[in-house]
Amino acid sequence: MKWKTVQSGKKATRRKFPQQSPDLSVRWCSGYLKIDVCSCAIRNQERFKGIRTLVLSGERGEESPQRAKYPVFEPDRADLRNGKAFQRHVDRLRPVRDWKEAEVWAIIEKYRVRVHPCYYMGWGRCSCKFCIFANRNQFASAARISPLIAVEIIDYEIEFGCTINRQYDLPALIQTGTAYKSITEELIDLATSYNYDQLVIIPESEPWLLPAGAFSENCGVP
Structure with a gap:
């Protein structure tokens, strides 16, 4: 797989940390380092052109008032279903938005x-x-x-x-x-560690234990 580097703007840095705000224009860590990583991958790969793609994400409304407003189903930001050639049809589904x-x-x-x-x-x-x-x-x-x-x-x-x-x-x-x-x-x-060798599915011979972090403090979710 070949990736094409695109220079979309002037290189710069403000030498500050992302701000504690729901606004992605100032809390750029989530926008650029999380959300846009997936979007860029979809936008820049030929295999996503001319097909229907579904992106699943795990936001829950219980986590914050902001997330409670997210639609369960909507066009993804990488979507381009505008009738042009090689269009991208990309939807986003949040299947656990209403889960407790x-x-x-x-x-x-x-x-x-x-x-x-x-x-x-x-x-x-x-x-x-x-x-x-x-x-x-x-x-x-x-x-x-x-x-x-x-x-x-x-x-x-x-x-x-x-x-x-x-x-x-x-x-x-x-x-x-x-x-x-x-x-x-x-x-x-x-x-x-960079190496993880634990079994993802716990065998029946080993008890499943509720983690210490379950139902614990869950602060600052934007």
Whole structure:
């Protein structure tokens, strides 16, 4: 597969962190690093031309007022069904938008799925380790797992003259937070390794356990 590089604008950087806002124009981490990655892949591959494509995503309305307003079904941002040659017909479906968290964990237990290590460590959502929306406990937990990365981000705060949180710098958030008690060295090694050898479906001989992060704090979801 060959990828074509397209220069769509002037290279620049504002030397700041994404802002804690539902507006993707200032919270560009989600727009550019998550959503647009999928859109660019669809827009730039010949195999998506002239066919119908369905994109599934797992946003739930219970997570935030903003997500509760998302349509269950709508044309995807990569859609181009305008009648021109080689059109792209791309829809987006959010099948669990109206699910409650209890329903999510129930179906995971039903099929005995082993979830991401972060849930076993105490996180209620699997997101960026040092997410801009994290609270004190989550920053303290992230620093417990990856202290060197925490130091690197602190150095960036100093260099940029701009903090992730609008009121407190990262050292203050880490020091006043409490790392999750469920974090163990074994889970740290598992979560930070580039190799994952755990069975995704837990065998009947092994008990399925509700992760420590289930029904826990779930702050800052835009």
